[in-house]
Amino acid sequence: MSYEDAITALADPTRRVIIDRLRSGALPVGAIAKGMTISRPAVSQHLRVLSDAGLLTVTPVGNRRVYAIAPEGVAGLRAYLDTLWDDALAAFARAAQEKAKENNNA
């Protein structure tokens, strides 16, 4: 739900592979697990973490469960990184200014 869960979920390489598989569109579990080295239950567990983090949506269609990337989940992470980016730039500029003032005094 929160951006913290999202970043924790995306920290795992296997889960990023799953996300990459969903970039071009929604897929059922079997199609996601197809070709991966880990077992299908393992994929299911990762899908659980990702959807709990708000990064995926689940849509039961008949026998299968179709997973898709949830844009809102990604948006939360982007918002966090944006504030971090702004603060980092501001602090960086301030430090550069102080450095310049020091050089003038020398």
Place this chain on the structure above:
Amino acid sequence: MSYEDAITALADPTRRVIIDRLRSGALPVGAIAKGMTISRPAVSQHLRVLSDAGLLTVTPVGNRRVYAIAPEGVAGLRAYLDTLWDDALAAFARAAQEKAKENNNA
């Protein structure tokens, strides 16, 4: 160095606290650890991970080591999330269009 290391580093809550402390400007290790519940060596280890991931810069000044947020490291993560965001939106729009076509056929 890569965005993968960056996201792994930011996945830890304690490391995000450290990052937050550096938002307003650079700080030496002692000042960062001040007021935190964990020991100073633990903070040092986290700082190591963060700087290895390219999220922090180190500047030895006299006796102390001053850490600051590295904007370039944050930029790498933002770039990754931007591509993910674009793909997610595109896939979402495509799915919505297919859905609409289905409804027309019905």
Place this chain on the structure above:
DNA sequence: ACGAATCGTAAGCGACGGCTTACGGTAAGT
């Protein structure tokens, strides 16, 4: 020159996370 301060590193321990195998439950095919 000597003691104090600041910080990184090594070793060891406990907790958490990811994987596998096994199982149960629901929907589709015949």
Place this chain on the structure above:
DNA sequence: ACTTACCGTAAGCCGTCGCTTACGATTCGT
């Protein structure tokens, strides 16, 4: 109705990660 396909969950094992304590190195203060 019975079998097959698809998928989630439980239990258990093992590696990794974060923390602490202990130590060593470098720099500042006097």
